[in-house]
Amino acid sequence: MTDTFQFNLLATDGKARRGTVSMPRGEIRTPAFMPVGTVGTVKAMYLDQVRDLGADIILGNTYHLMLRPGPERVARLGGLHELIRWPYPILTDSGGFQVMSLSGLRKLDEQGVTFKSHIDGSSHYMSPERSIEIQGLLDSDIQMQLDECVRLPATPDEIERAMEMSLRWADRCKTAFGDQPGKAMFGIVQGGDVPALRVRSAEALAGLNLKGYAVGGLAVGEPQAVMLDMLDITLPALPHDKPRYLMGVGTPDDMLKSVARGIDMFDCVMPTRAGRHGLAFTRRGRVNLKNARHAEDRRPLDDQSSCPAARDYSRAYLHHLIRADESLGGMLLTWNNLSYYQDLMKGIRNAIEQGRFQSFMEETQEEWARGDLQPV
Amino acid sequence: MTDTFQFNLLATDGKARRGTVSMPRGEIRTPAFMPVGTVGTVKAMYLDQVRDLGADIILGNTYHLMLRPGPERVARLGGLHELIRWPYPILTDSGGFQVMSLSGLRKLDEQGVTFKSHIDGSSHYMSPERSIEIQGLLDSDIQMQLDECVRLPATPDEIERAMEMSLRWADRCKTAFGDQPGKAMFGIVQGGDVPALRVRSAEALAGLNLKGYAVGGLAVGEPQAVMLDMLDITLPALPHDKPRYLMGVGTPDDMLKSVARGIDMFDCVMPTRAGRHGLAFTRRGRVNLKNARHAEDRRPLDDQSSCPAARDYSRAYLHHLIRADESLGGMLLTWNNLSYYQDLMKGIRNAIEQGRFQSFMEETQEEWARGDLQPV
Numbered sequence: 219m220t221d222t223f224q225f226n227l228l229a230t231d232g233k234a235r236r237g238t239v240s241m242p243r244g245e246i247r248t249p250a251f252m253p254v255g256t257v258g259t260v261k262a263m264y265l266d267q268v269r270d271l272g273a274d275i276i277l278g279n280t281y282h283l284m285l286r287p288g289p290e291r292v293a294r295l296g297g298l299h300e301l302i303r304w305p306y307p308i309l310t311d312s313g314g315f316q317v318m319s320l321s322g323l324r325k326l327d328e329q330g331v332t333f334k335s336h337i338d339g340s341s342h343y344m345s346p347e348r349s350i351e352i353q354g355l356l357d358s359d360i361q362m363q364l365d366e367c368v369r370l371p372a373t374p375d376e377i378e379r380a381m382e383m384s385l386r387w388a389d390r391c392k393t394a395f396g397d398q399p400g401k402a403m404f405g406i407v408q409g410g411d412v413p414a415l416r417v418r419s420a421e422a423l424a425g426l427n428l429k430g431y432a433v434g435g436l437a438v439g440e441p442q443a444v445m446l447d448m449l450d451i452t453l454p455a456l457p458h459d460k461p462r463y464l465m466g467v468g469t470p471d472d473m474l475k476s477v478a479r480g481i482d483m484f485d486c487v488m489p490t491r492a493g494r495h496g497l498a499f500t501r502r503g504r505v506n507l508k509n510a511r512h513a514e515d516r517r518p519l520d521d522q523s524s525c526p527a528a529r530d531y532s533r534a535y536l537h538h539l540i541r542a543d544e545s546l547g548g549m550l551l552t553w554n555n556l557s558y559y560q561d562l563m564k565g566i567r568n569a570i571e572q573g574r575f576q577s578f579m580e581e582t583q584e585e586w587a588r589g590d591l592q593p594v
Numbered sequence: 595m596t597d598t599f600q601f602n603l604l605a606t607d608g609k610a611r612r613g614t615v616s617m618p619r620g621e622i623r624t625p626a627f628m629p630v631g632t633v634g635t636v637k638a639m640y641l642d643q644v645r646d647l648g649a650d651i652i653l654g655n656t657y658h659l660m661l662r663p664g665p666e667r668v669a670r671l672g673g674l675h676e677l678i679r680w681p682y683p684i685l686t687d688s689g690g691f692q693v694m695s696l697s698g699l700r701k702l703d704e705q706g707v708t709f710k711s712h713i714d715g716s717s718h719y720m721s722p723e724r725s726i727e728i729q730g731l732l733d734s735d736i737q738m739q740l741d742e743c744v745r746l747p748a749t750p751d752e753i754e755r756a757m758e759m760s761l762r763w764a765d766r767c768k769t770a771f772g773d774q775p776g777k778a779m780f781g782i783v784q785g786g787d788v789p790a791l792r793v794r795s796a797e798a799l800a801g802l803n804l805k806g807y808a809v810g811g812l813a814v815g816e817p818q819a820v821m822l823d824m825l826d827i828t829l830p831a832l833p834h835d836k837p838r839y840l841m842g843v844g845t846p847d848d849m850l851k852s853v854a855r856g857i858d859m860f861d862c863v864m865p866t867r868a869g870r871h872g873l874a875f876t877r878r879g880r881v882n883l884k885n886a887r888h889a890e891d892r893r894p895l896d897d898q899s900s901c902p903a904a905r906d907y908s909r910a911y912l913h914h915l916i917r918a919d920e921s922l923g924g925m926l927l928t929w930n931n932l933s934y935y936q937d938l939m940k941g942i943r944n945a946i947e948q949g950r951f952q953s954f955m956e957e958t959q960e961e962w963a964r965g966d967l968q969p970v
Contacts, residue, residue, distance in 0.1 A: 259915060259922040287889070287914045294890055295910050302911060513663070514670055534671050535678060538663045539635060545921060546635040 236570040248482040272560035281316030289355035297357030310358035346390040363391035377410035402429035420455035489555035494548035496540035525557035612946035648936035657692030665731035673733030686734035722766040739767035753786035778805035796831035865931035870924035872916035879962040901933030
């Protein structure tokens with residue numbers, strides 16, 4: 219345990235990094251995947267299970283939590299950790315991304331953004347200062363600056379305008395966050411798919427000497443190659459001794475290739491959302507349990523998995539549960555998927571420590587490419 | 595363990611009975627509550643949890659399982675126990691009740707009933723023989739006769755016609771079931787709210803010398819007093835040395851009062867369905883977690899409960915989860931409710947063994963009547 223927020227780089231292998239992010243509530247082994255606990259719950263999971271799978275940190279969505287139960291209420295209830303029974307680190311996003319993607323009519327200017335709740339249409343205001351205030355009320359350990367995430371494709375002028383405003387907002391967030399030794403506020407690199415703007419954003423943020431840096435505005439519909447190009451361009455401009463978080467990413471393949479470029483942290487709804495819709499991530503690639511080929515398949519999803527959901531239930535049963543829209547189907551496949559994601563990160567960390575990350579990546583990709591079990 | 599289906603009466607206290615129903619797959623401690631596993635899953639629960647709460651047996655719905663995944667498919671997959679990972683006893687209903695209540699256009703005559711699936715409108719046929727065949731394909735341990743359950747209020751003529759046909763169907767089901775020493779086929783007393791018809795039904799079924807008897811057609815909207823009157827009238831006409839199962843019942847109070855009249859087994863969707871809708875059963879009575887009074891209440895549902903869901907999570911969090919329609923809310927409250935139901939049955943069994951059932955019932959009812967915790 220530590221009193222202060224710290225990042226320690228333990229090993230590197232090429233550009234891949236193995237480290238720890240430490241803070242009073244615990245230590246995050248990086249590269250790390252952070253399960254998304256949207257509105258104070260990782261959907262269809264008990265948090266004890268999430269912890270047992272190896273998660274050192276989960277993510278909460280400020281937008282959702284500010285609408286329900288509301289940040290002042292969460293604070294009166296002792297903070298988010300206490301409310302949801304997760305005493306370990308929590309990262310909160312700034313709310314900006316969901317304001318742009320989920321909310322109704324909005325008005326955005328230099329000061330902040332006014333938006334309507336997607337739940338009841340009520341009007342809300344968010345500024346850089348209010349976002350940090352809310353994240354403080356939630357008692358978040360890693361807080362994110364408010365930024366403006368432009369949907370791609372967009373014109374370079376529009377991307378630049380939003381990126382520059384996001385830089386000014388980073389500065390305001392830094393001031394609002396102040397001096398909190400046990401916590402961190404991360405800046406977010408923007409700049410769309412324009413290399414020069416990405417570099418400008420990263421360099422300007424580096425100049426703010428923040429405790430960590432995220433890359434935002436990617437995995438928003440662009441080809442994977444564009445995302446990886448932007449990482450190649452952006453990461454050298456960020457300080458080597460600070461954690462780097464790629465927001466909203468991604469598939470297992472996205473994560474492997476991003477680790478190879480020097481990313482330390484990920485979050486994504488994919489394993490949880492896909493699980494509820496019948497899609498399983500396995501060492502043999504993706505398996506769609508809705509598919510009729512599984513209807514009478516008594517084999518488990520993966521008899522070598524560390525997860526009971528993958529090992530102890532037949533594909534036929536999983537198929538039945540998903541087809542019948544039974545909650546246990548989503549519970550089991552979410553469990554499997556989060557297990558797969560955490561085991562993948564564990565494999566990545568071990569491989570970096572042992573200097574064999576490249577071969578681990580290739581072997582993992584080859585096993586995906588060989589595909590699922592042949593039908594019975 | 596035993597090779598044959600047996601009922602042993604271990605103790606009585608007034609009319610209340612403490613016994614065991616034994617069969618090759620396990621022993622049911624009676625009075626017993628059977629959680630409902632509608633379509634091969636007790637909704638929002640892992641079956642390991644259901645077992646850990648003390649359930650000796652669960653119920654499967656033949657109507658739902660015949661539509662999905664289908665009885666022949668279940669048989670090819672090794673039977674229902676194997677499919678769902680529940681190696682302990684399973685009781686299946688006959689499908690008749692859901693055919694009457696859920697399905698579309700139907701044609702019913704002496705031979706059986708043709709109905710349309712509520713899922714896709716496909717046409718299906720059910721007869722007494724087919725119902726037993728399906729329950730056999732599911733490999734059910736306790737199978738129920740097909741009956742016609744008349745919705746109350748109904749005319750005495752209509753109740754009598756359906757009851758008499760149900761008796762003829764009981765005989766056909768007995769023949770179809772044949773000689774299966776390790777399993778049982780229960781008859782179902784019908785007769786609506788007409789005492790003479792209830793007695794006629796019970797006496798005629800007793801004459802068939804079945805391994806167990808159910809009371810059906812109650813808890814279908816009539817006042818509790820009518821249900822209890824029918825039990826007072828019916829149960830003396832049933833053999834003392836066979837288990838008695840009150841179908842689809844009920845509230846905790848229904849169960850106490852029915853045990854007091856000599857009922858041994860219950861099933862009901864109430865604890866699971868109510869849980870998903872925010873209603874908790876506790877020793878202090880029912881608690882509606884949707885209610886705003888819980889929004890900032892950091893106390894658990896019941897700090898003396900044996901269930902982590904009741905003990906370890908705040909009411910404020912449960913309120914938030916239910917209000918936000920998050921699956922964990924239903925998972926936790928279902929867990930709490932099934933725990934409460936099983937603990938109540940355990941209390942009932944202990945009280946009967948110790949000859950203090952009447953005082954146990956009164957104390958339990960008094961604690962409900964005192965009501966929930968005062969608001970904070």
